[in-house]
Structures are given as C-alpha cells and as structure tokens.
C-alpha cells in the first residue's frame with residue numbers, strides 16, 4: 655500500500671552547553687571551559703521507494719540528537735547526529751509552521767528541514783584582562799522544530815483516466831510490464847499503479863465518477879498524482895450506452911479539481927474494440943468526433959491497435 659499523505663513533527667537537536675572549568679596547573683591557571691557541540695539537524699532526502707511515507711503513519715515525532723556539552727580542556731563538545739528522513743521522489747513538503755513548501759524530485763536530493771541549535775560558549779570565551787577567572791557560560795540554543803505535511807505526487811509522464819471499468823489497468827499492463835489488478839467490476843484499482851513504457855512513466859489511477867472532485871468514490875484522492883503528467887490518456891469503454899456523457903463526466907471532474915488538468919494534451923482511447931464491429935465503432939467514434947481530437951479504438955487483444963496506441967502517445971513527447 656502506498657501512503658501518500660502524512661503529517662509529522664520534527665525537532666532538531668539542542669546545542670550543548672558551554673562549560674565552566676579552570677586549569678589547575680599552577681603555571682597556567684585560567685578558564686578552560688569549551689563550547690557545546692552543535693545540535694543535530696533534520697533533513698529530508700529523496701528515495702525511489704514509493705512506500706517511503708508508510709513509516710510516518712506509525713511514528714509521527716522525530717528528533718535529531720542534542721549536541722554534547724563543552725569539555726574542560728577548551729575543546730568543543732561533540733555535535734549531535736543529524737537525522738535523515740527519507741521521502742519518495744515526487745514528495746511535496748509543506749512546512750505548516752512557516753508555510754513554506756518545497757519539492758523533492760531527485761533521488762539523493764537533501765533538504766534541510768530543521769536546523770540544530772548552536773552550542774553555548776564555555777568560560778574560556780569570556781576571559782578578559784579584567785576578569786581572568788570568569789564563571790560565565792552559555793546554554794546551548796534550542797534546535798528548530800516544525801510540523802510538516804508531506805504529500806506524494808507521483809512523477810509520471812502520462813496519466814490514464816476514465817470511468818471505473820474502462821480498461822485503464824488492462825491497458826497499463828499491455829503497454830508496460832506492470833502487473834496491475836484487473837477485474838470486470840468497478841473500483842478494481844484502489845491505489846495508483848505505475849508502469850514504464852520505454853522512457854515514459856505511465857500512471858493508472860482509480861476510476862473517476864461523477865462527483866469525484868467533491869470527494870465521491872476514490873478518484874479525488876489520486877487526481878493529484880496526475881497533476882504533473884504531460885499527457886492524459888482518457889479511456890472510454892465502447893460498451894457504454896452514452897459515450898459522450900461518459901466523456902463529459904470525466905472531463906468535468908478534471909476541470910473541477912484543477913483547471914490545469916483539463917488543459918493538458920489529451921488522447922482518447924475507445925477501449926474493448928474487439929467486442930464491436932467496425933461499423934459500430936465508426937458510428938460511436940463520430941459521436942465524440944471533433945476533428946482535432948486524437949482518438950483511436952483499441953483492444954488489449956489487438957496487437958496492432960496497441961502499437962498505434964504507443965505511437966500516438968509518443969507523438970506528444
């Protein structure tokens with residue numbers, strides 16, 4: 655299962671305290687208290703594992719290590735260990751405290767989430783001609799603490815959309831080596847599936863229904879995953895009694911969710927063409943047919959139509 659939304663709290667480490675110490679050797683009396691070490695910072699780092707957010711469902715609070723106190727020989731305490739929190743590439747991280755957002759799109763990309771506090775100075779740093787035996791020191795500063803909302807948006811080139819049962823997952827399986835579940839009832843797909851077709855990443859999301867953009871069905875939760883795609887492939891089953899209505903329902907939901915989605919280049923695949931004669935297909939295609947629409951009939955049982963489908967997709971890249 656892919657977790658695609660989590661809220662976590664992070665706390666960077668506190669700086670170590672400065673120390674009060676004196677040299678006990680007669681010839682070199684004087685303050686020797688060192689500085690506290692730097693508190694550990696918290697970072698986010700991109701990984702390719704799409705399930706990397708799952709762990710944040712179980713545990714929500716994260717702490718980096720505190721810096722160690724300074725030492726009596728003028729030396730600085732050890733720094734606290736940094737904490738690295740892995741997130742899948744495609745994560746959008748919202749800092750709920752500062753309201754700043756950032757995106758992680760590359761494996762290994764590392765972004766500072768919360769900075770560790772600096773260590774306090776020990777009494778060695780407060781020596782002066784007028785006070786050769788200062789007892790003064792500073793406490794380490796607190797590390798930053800923030801609350802984050804992390805949202806995964808899959809990075810795909812092509813998004814497969816359509817009503818439930820339109821044949822989206824079947825098509826994904828044919829065009830890529832994905833093994834998405836396929837069945838003859840609506841809402842077979844409960845989580846997005848990804849597949850790779852040559853260099854393109856295809857994302858298959860759960861079927862959309864009327865009202866999806868207002869939260870009906872499953873679709874809304876996953877529309878964000880196609881927000882970054884370049885092209886939408888709209889699957890419409892030829893089995894439908896009213897293709898135009900089906901088409902409009904999905905287009906309307908895309909538009910309602912985010913008008914940018916409906917601006918993306920779109921290809922229409924009329925699916926399950928093996929079940930119908932050429933005449934019927936032609937007639938049905940006409941119903942949708944505006945001249946400038948890219949539209950073809952396909953079947954997972956017709957290899958030639960799948961080659962055409964691939965070509966059409968690639969023509970938009």
Ligand SMILES: Nc1nc2c(ncn2[C@@H]2O[C@H](COP(=O)(O)OP(=O)(O)OP(=O)(O)O)[C@@H](O)[C@H]2O)c(=O)[nH]1
Pocket residue numbers: 816817818819820821822823824825835836837838839840841842843844859860861862925926927928929952953954955
């Ligand atoms: N005859 C025929 N059946 C197909 C074809 N493509 C898909 N199907 C069948 O249509 C049904 C639905 O296919 P899915 O791929 O699960 O549809 P989906 O759009 O992913 O459905 P959801 O995940 O529920 O939204 C399954 O029974 C498939 O076997 C096709 O080209 N020809």
Ligand SMILES: [Mg+2]
Pocket residue numbers: 822823824835836842843858859860861
């Ligand atoms: Mg499916």
